[in-house]
Amino acid sequence: MTAPTLPAPSGTRPRRPAxxxxxxxxxxxxxxxxxxxxxxxxxxxxxxxxxxxxLPVMLMVLFVYVFGGAMSVGTDYLTYATPGIVLLCAGYGASNTAIAVEQDMSGGIMDRFRSMPIASATVLVGHVVASVVKNLVTTAVVLGVAHVLGFRSDATALEWLAAVGVIVAYIVAVTCVATFLGVLVRSPAAAGGFGFFMLFLPYVSSAFVPPGTMPAWLRGFAEHQPVTPVIETIRGLLVGLGSDAQPVADLGPTAALALAWCAGLVVVFLVGAAWVFSRRRRQ
Amino acid sequence: MSPPLVRATGLRKSYGSARRPVRVLDGVDVTLAEGEVLALLGPNGAGKTTTVRILSTLLRPDGGTAMVAGYDVVHDAARVRQVISLTGQSAAVDEKQSARENLTMMGRLAHLPRRFVRGRVDDLLHAFDLGDAADRRVGTYSGGMRRRLDLAAGLLTRPRVMFLDEPTTGLDPRSRQTMWEVVREVVADGTSLFLTTQYLEEADQLADRVALIDDGRVVAEGAPVELKRRVGDAAVELTFTSAEDVARVGLVGATPDGRVLRVPTDGSVAHVRDVLAAVAAAVGVEPERWEVRAPTLDDVFLTLTGHAARTRDEEAAA
Known part of the structure; x- marks a missing residue:
């Protein structure tokens, strides 16, 4: 190899001024x-x-053809479960942000970002936006597969828009929790653990069975965890049914609760992530 | 005389819990003048990386002060970051992006105009011999290529001070040579360089001045020549069949050590031949083996600190 030559200093940008x-x-x-x-x-x-x-294809087949036959929820199970599968896939995808963030935190690239004159917390914003984009693609895949299997929505364009908005809010909320965990934990395995949690959280909600069928102690959790109002809102918007398979009269309070949960999670965990982020490396 | 570009005074830093702190820096004093290359030379665990991390604003010191280009690294970190660039030990590039994508991203983050970045990236890729691999993902690169890319990423802005933390550790000899050439180019471009290394040879090759760090303190400082003079030059080591043979050699300046006789040398063929001839004449017995040994980091430490260079791990095990 020949001796490398740096670009001519004179022709390039001068050194920075004060x-x-x-x-x-x-x-x-x-x-x-x-x-x-x-x-x-x-x-x-x-x-x-x-x-x-x-994952969306597998879950769809599993729920509709394996469990679906044995489920009696008062309506066609595909119609009942599709919103849940949407959230399951999006939530799981969003939880993987924890792994990406952990990798950045433990790798050398964060040192470079921090030694540059940039707002290095913007690296977290990048992950959040990428997560939203990625999981909206997943959502589209789930809905596409559902459509092929026979899922039909009677939602208006406005209702579709609102449903997508709620899904985005949910993705952002889960991503913020994942980001917080990503900056907090010190190993990829620990960061991956959140994905496992998010893969199961929707089961203990009204996503796949009405909470009324659960024992009282579990129902208490199922009815008051954030996934339930989010699911109820999306199901209400897309197919007009509640968890009891009856038509929903007024979706307003449920939607407000869903958005409040998402907003709360975003604020708490984003502030937490920023706080841990700024302290973790400079002790 | 203008004040030094980098000046650290009494830097202290401990890690671990408040109850059982592990002291890493114990009052480090070090300076770097404009246009100078300083090598912070020491074994693993001596405090080299911690010093660099404090000077590049990544870490707050527990005590002492550090100024870079007239700005305090703790209170004026944002200003310091405008004039420095850091290339640490672990590659600070994305494996899943290509070299060109990595550099372009860094250029944007350095707030350089897009058109300028495009040209500068091409120039750097070419200069660092990464032109052919520019659009391949970094994950497929060799260790040497990664280090060169890492260095290039720190040069998009032409920083005033570059911090290089062990730039050739883990590289094969050929990649090391290439890296040294690249580093010399950077210096020729007018960038002042603050370098850490475990290798005496590297310090000798690159640095104007060497600061020897041991157990969290700078224990000696000077030009490489000066430091080596204090340690002694290279030596011919002659191994005889018995210690008596060694004792019978009356060579001026030679030091016996068991069956081994050490004779300082400048390493030239003529001198080594003279030494061998003189030894053969004096004893009447040829030595069994001989080798020329250059002073190593161990010799430097033995001479200047009175103990061998030990790494933290060894200390912990001891």
Whole structure:
């Protein structure tokens, strides 16, 4: 190999003048660069991408053809369970953000970001946005498979829009919890544990069976955990039914509760993530 | 005289719990002048990385102060970050992005104009011999390529001070040579360099000045030549069949050590031949084996600190 030659110093940009300490000035540039980065990283994670596409198909087949026949929920089980499968897949996909964040925290790249004049917390924003994009794709796949299997919605365009909005809110909420865990834990295995949790949380809600069929102690949890109002809202918007398979009269209070849960989770865990993030490496 | 570009005074840092703190830095004083290359030389666990992390604003010191380009690394971290670049030990690039994507991203994060970044990235890829692999994912790169990319990523902005933490640890000799050439180019470009290394040879090759760090303190400082003079030059080591043979050699400046006789040398063929001839004439017995040994980090430590260089792990095991 020949001796490398650096680009001519004279022809390039001069050394920076007296620095101005305003790291917030470039927040938009930093954020968009970080979003671009996270989206590229997500696209190049073949295992995760495959899982995001295969999991919906598997779950759909499992619920509709394996369990579906034995379920009696008062309506066609495909109609009843599709919103739940949407949330299950999106929530699981969002929980994997914890792994990506943990990798960044333990890798050398965070040192580089922190030693540059950027708002390094924007790296977390990149992960959140990438998670929303990725899991909306998953959601589209779930709905596509459901459609092929015979799922039909009588929702208006406005109701569809509202349903997608609630799904996005749910994805963002789960992603924020995942981000918090990602900056908190110190190993990939611990970060992966959240995915396991999110894979099971929807089962103890009104996603797949009416909570009324559960024993009282479990029903208490099922009726008061965040997944239930989110599910009820989406099911109400898409197929107009409640967990008891009866038409819903007024969806307002449930939707408000769902959005309140999501907003609460976002605020608490995003603040927590930012707090841990800023302290973890500089002790 | 202008003040030094980097000045650390009495840096202290401990890790671990408040009850059982592990002291890593115990009053590090070190400076780097504008245009200078300083090598912080020491064994594993001496405090090299911790010092660099404090100077590059990643870590707060427990005590002492550090100024870079006139700004305090704790209170004015944002300003310090404008003039430095850090290339740490673990590769600070994304494995799933290509070299070009990594550099372009870093260019945007450095807030450089897009068109400038495009040209600069091409120049750097070419200069660091990564042109052919520019669009391949970094995950497929060799260790040497990764280090070069890492270094290139720190050079998008032409920083005033570059911190390089053990740039060639774990590289094969050929990649190490290439890395040294690249580093020399960076220095020729006018960047002041704060380098850490475990290798005396590397410090000798690259640095204007060496600061020897041991157990959290800078124990010696000086130009490589000066340091080596204090340690002594290379030596011819002659191994005889018995210690009596060694004792019978009356060579000026030679030190006996069991069956081994050490004779300082400049390493030239002529001198080594003279030494061998003189030894053969004096004893009448040829030595069994001979080798020329250059002073190592161990020799430096033995001479300047009175004990061998020990890593933290060994201390913990002891």
């Amino acid at each position: 620095p101005a300490a305003r790291p917030g000035r470039h927040v938009l540039t930093d954020t968009s660069a970080m979003i671009g980065r996270s989206l590229r990283l997500v696209r190049r994670e073949p295992d995760e991408l495959l899982l995001a596409l295969v």
